[in-house]
Amino acid sequence: MSVPSDTAITALSGLLSDEGERITRLWAKRLRAETYEVEVPGRDLRAPLRHLLDELARLLRDRGEDAVRLWPEVVRSHGAYRYDQNFEPEDLTREFKSLQEVLLYVYSRRNGGVIDSDVAELVSELIWEADASAQASYARVLKTEEVRFREAAVMESVLNHVEVGILLAETDGMVSFASPPVSRLMGVPMRAVVGARAAGSLAPVLTQVNARHPTGEPFRVQDMPFLRSLREKGPVRGVMMVVERPGGSDATLEMSATPVWEEDHVLAGVIQTFSDRTEAAVKTKALENAHEEVRRLQGQLLRRTRQQALGQLASGAAHALNNFLNVLRLRITLLQREYKPEHVEALDKTVRQIGELVARLQEFSVQRTEELLAEVPVDQTVREALELARGELEQREHPVHTELDLGFPWGVKADAGFFRELIVNLLLSARDRMDGGGTLLVRTRPEGDGWLALRIDDGGSPYAVEELARLFDPLRRDPGAPQFSLFLAVARTQVQRWGGELTVENRPDGSGASFAVRLPRFRDTAEDVEALSPLPPQLAPGGVPHLKRPARRVLVVDDDLDNARMMAEVLGEEGYDVQVAHSPEVALRIWEKHAFDAALLDAVMPEMTGWELARELRQRSPQALLAIVTGADVRGQNRASLALVDAVFRKPIDVGALDEFLTQTRSEDEPAEGLGAPDPAH
Numbered sequence: 001m002s003v004p005s006d007t008a009i010t011a012l013s014g015l016l017s018d019e020g021e022r023i024t025r026l027w028a029k030r031l032r033a034e035t036y037e038v039e040v041p042g043r044d045l046r047a048p049l050r051h052l053l054d055e056l057a058r059l060l061r062d063r064g065e066d067a068v069r070l071w072p073e074v075v076r077s078h079g080a081y082r083y084d085q086n087f088e089p090e091d092l093t094r095e096f097k098s099l100q101e102v103l104l105y106v107y108s109r110r111n112g113g114v115i116d117s118d119v120a121e122l123v124s125e126l127i128w129e130a131d132a133s134a135q136a137s138y139a140r141v142l143k144t145e146e147v148r149f150r151e152a153a154v155m156e157s158v159l160n161h162v163e164v165g166i167l168l169a170e171t172d173g174m175v176s177f178a179s180p181p182v183s184r185l186m187g188v189p190m191r192a193v194v195g196a197r198a199a200g201s202l203a204p205v206l207t208q209v210n211a212r213h214p215t216g217e218p219f220r221v222q223d224m225p226f227l228r229s230l231r232e233k234g235p236v237r238g239v240m241m242v243v244e245r246p247g248g249s250d251a252t253l254e255m256s257a258t259p260v261w262e263e264d265h266v267l268a269g270v271i272q273t274f275s276d277r278t279e280a281a282v283k284t285k286a287l288e289n290a291h292e293e294v295r296r297l298q299g300q301l302l303r304r305t306r307q308q309a310l311g312q313l314a315s316g317a318a319h320a321l322n323n324f325l326n327v328l329r330l331r332i333t334l335l336q337r338e339y340k341p342e343h344v345e346a347l348d349k350t351v352r353q354i355g356e357l358v359a360r361l362q363e364f365s366v367q368r369t370e371e372l373l374a375e376v377p378v379d380q381t382v383r384e385a386l387e388l389a390r391g392e393l394e395q396r397e398h399p400v401h402t403e404l405d406l407g408f409p410w411g412v413k414a415d416a417g418f419f420r421e422l423i424v425n426l427l428l429s430a431r432d433r434m435d436g437g438g439t440l441l442v443r444t445r446p447e448g449d450g451w452l453a454l455r456i457d458d459g460g461s462p463y464a465v466e467e468l469a470r471l472f473d474p475l476r477r478d479p480g481a482p483q484f485s486l487f488l489a490v491a492r493t494q495v496q497r498w499g500g501e502l503t504v505e506n507r508p509d510g511s512g513a514s515f516a517v518r519l520p521r522f523r524d525t526a527e528d529v530e531a532l533s534p535l536p537p538q539l540a541p542g543g544v545p546h547l548k549r550p551a552r553r554v555l556v557v558d559d560d561l562d563n564a565r566m567m568a569e570v571l572g573e574e575g576y577d578v579q580v581a582h583s584p585e586v587a588l589r590i591w592e593k594h595a596f597d598a599a600l601l602d603a604v605m606p607e608m609t610g611w612e613l614a615r616e617l618r619q620r621s622p623q624a625l626l627a628i629v630t631g632a633d634v635r636g637q638n639r640a641s642l643a644l645v646d647a648v649f650r651k652p653i654d655v656g657a658l659d660e661f662l663t664q665t666r667s668e669d670e671p672a673e674g675l676g677a678p679d680p681a682h
Helices: 005-034 043-084 090-112 117-161 182-184 198-208 225-232 278-284 287-295 306-335 341-365 378-394 416-431 465-470 482-497 526-530 561-573 582-595 608-621 655-662
Strands: 163-170 176-177 235-246 252-263 267-276 373-377 401-406 412-413 438-447 451-457 500-507 515-518 553-558 577-581 598-602 625-630 647-650
Touching: 005 043, 005 090, 005 647, 043 090, 043 117, 090 117, 090 373, 163 182, 225 235, 225 252, 225 341, 252 278, 252 608, 341 378, 373 378, 378 401, 378 416, 378 438, 378 451, 412 416, 412 515, 416 438, 416 451, 416 482, 465 500, 482 500, 482 577, 553 561, 553 582, 553 625, 561 577, 561 647, 561 655, 577 582, 582 598, 582 608, 598 608, 608 625, 625 655, 647 655
Parallel strands: 401 438, 553 577, 553 598, 598 625, 625 647
Antiparallel strands: 163 176, 163 267, 235 252, 252 267, 373 412, 438 451, 451 515, 500 515
8 A cells, every 4th residue: 555645635635625515416426327226315325425525535634644544444334334225246336436537537627637646546545445345344244144044044944844833922912923833733724823813713723623731621722821921921831732633643732932022121922832742641641650761861881982971871861850750740749639648658759769860870970080999789789780771771672681690799899980880881882782682691699719700691692712802902993893992991900900800701602792890809807998988987876976955056058049948947847946048148147147056058059169168167166067968979079178067968858867967066175177077978
């Protein structure tokens, strides 16, 4: 970019100041002739041109040679403005070319037909820079519009093919939009839904499809979730409706509605979704067997990384928990209709099952930085591992069933979570060798002088001799084998750390292969107990000296309002004086004002963890009883954190154990550290 001379800048600045109106008029006239196909009203055409010329004159007058750099920034928005007026990129170029011609024409007339070369060069450079800036702005808008168009096309395609129907209702109850799945799910033409007003047109539609509640009662217009959402100004979830399809079959639809708000909190309408729940409704009829399906918890772990495996395990866990929650809901429904003690017992049993499931999942998935060696009951762990893997074993086109032959009622020295995970992986590895299904035999037996022999016999094809020799080689190059061999190599190293061995061999009768694990039996000596205890013993009843008066004033700290209130209510019925704090900050203020005997702290809170709060409370009140209440696995906590509290309670909490804990307190001269840390299983 050349530097314009002061003479050229002064000449062009004077020209624009003296002849600005005339230049604008000639420019607009020539532009209209050049872009005759663009229909732009005259008043809209001349005004923006005059603005551009005024800005150019000001910049030449005030900023001198910087005008060549600054004027394109002024022109930049002009490209977007012309896009809105249906200009083409060529029209923009012609527009600035016309300006160049007009400027040189007026300058020539003013100077007696002579055009100074410096002025001509300055005009040319200004026009070139302005055109480039406007074109860039135009292109940016064009690209944005193309992206919006593609997004709209993709959204329309998704709405047409997704299985969930979407309906939009206005504030007056009129249905203004419905995606095609709504028509398919309802079994009526789209015109019967879109444009319908609730009171008038939807009632015949519901009658036509014989809409009814799952209980058999007719489904009324007022029951539609979007109308309820309009009335209640809030979301409505999980409304079930049974409709009769044109072929005579019934379909069960689940509907939910969510209000849409403008920025100023004015209700704009409601979005309602339709989902086909026919298959789920059929399965619900067999809810007595629903808890058996809980065991569908684990995806394939073999030939996958641990991260992928845990993803599948989480999916299975969600399915299992949904089954449990379904059982809970039905039991609660029965309890609402008629109180029976067996309903309460069944609810308590299901809650315990959920807690056991979550605990097993946490033990399975916890990211351990070190092994926690302890006595692991072998036969019990085999049964737990089988429950985790049963869904993946049996729920296939060709199911694999398991036969247990357990005869080792003792323990081995190992990490409980790793040992359970090892068995699950071996079960799934054996399963993958049995594409046609069959039976896995799992046997435990004492062997020799104090050894465990665990064998998993499959019904797959026997291994070739050379294949057996390479199974534990993590660098195998056979297709599909490296991850399997890597798993076996890691598993063998792990078993060897526990003092045992892992082998694979063909069964003597040629009917398959066997995974064999040998581990030494746990020896209950004082030396072993000290070596295997990762944490000091838990606080057992009577393990702490009782005062004449048990703990009475209790502070419950939990950011979940329902959890905190229910805990306070239950403890209140047990005779405790309970206060609730919904944040650590509030808890510390209350603690300073009142004397509490004990505190129950949620482990995970936004501002401060329960462990951090325990440290603050322990500094203020060394003699108080402190307990963590959590749904998480606490083995990731270091010993220093565990030493701050007197117990850890896992959710769902055992009220009896909690009451027993709160009747304990320490003597005045006994510090917290003297008690040791609790067992996480407490």
